[in-house]
Amino acid sequence: MPQSWNSLITILSEITRNNLESSICCPHCSNCDLHIRWGFYSRYLFNGELINIQRYRCDNDQCSHKTFSILPHAFLPIVRTSLCMLMYILKMYQHGCCIADIARNTGSSWPKIQRWIIRALSIREWFKKEYRKDSPCLLPVSRWSSFTQKFSWAFYPKRL
Numbered sequence: 001m002p003q004s005w006n007s008l009i010t011i012l013s014e015i016t017r018n019n020l021e022s023s024i025c026c027p028h029c030s031n032c033d034l035h036i037r038w039g040f041y042s043r044y045l046f047n048g049e050l051i052n053i054q055r056y057r058c059d060n061d062q063c064s065h066k067t068f069s070i071l072p073h074a075f076l077p078i079v080r081t082s083l084c085m086l087m088y089i090l091k092m093y094q095h096g097c098c099i100a101d102i103a104r105n106t107g108s109s110w111p112k113i114q115r116w117i118i119r120a121l122s123i124r125e126w127f128k129k130e131y132r133k134d135s136p137c138l139l140p141v142s143r144w145s146s147f148t149q150k151f152s153w154a155f156y157p158k159r160l
């Protein structure tokens, strides 16, 4: 893990940008051939830059869903932070950093850091149950799609 918050943000934004066009398969029916580009939505990179995420229309007749998008590593569903950022903050906190210090270090607000610590703790606990190990900062790109699906089911079941 990089030493400073700013280099972490830079690296994560770079990883995410590079993963925008990874292999494209419908997460609902696993078909990788029958889809067309179908608009996009925007998300902010961790460094504040706005990028477009491609949406696809799945043309498999058997598929239960109509459209899908592939969330690039290291984006998480709905959550604006990344696993690495959450684990970084949690580590600082558990090494005795107070919330005000972490907020100053990361250029964030006190309430935001407090929210992130609570979220980091619950993600770490869930990850231990689900995968029987500590939450990693980054996962292999090939496993990102199944990971983010499990993550959504666990934390945002109503949004699916």
Ligand SMILES: [Zn+2]
Pocket (backbone or CB within 6 Å): 026, 027, 028, 029, 030, 031, 058, 059, 060, 063, 064, 065
């Ligand atoms: Zn499909």
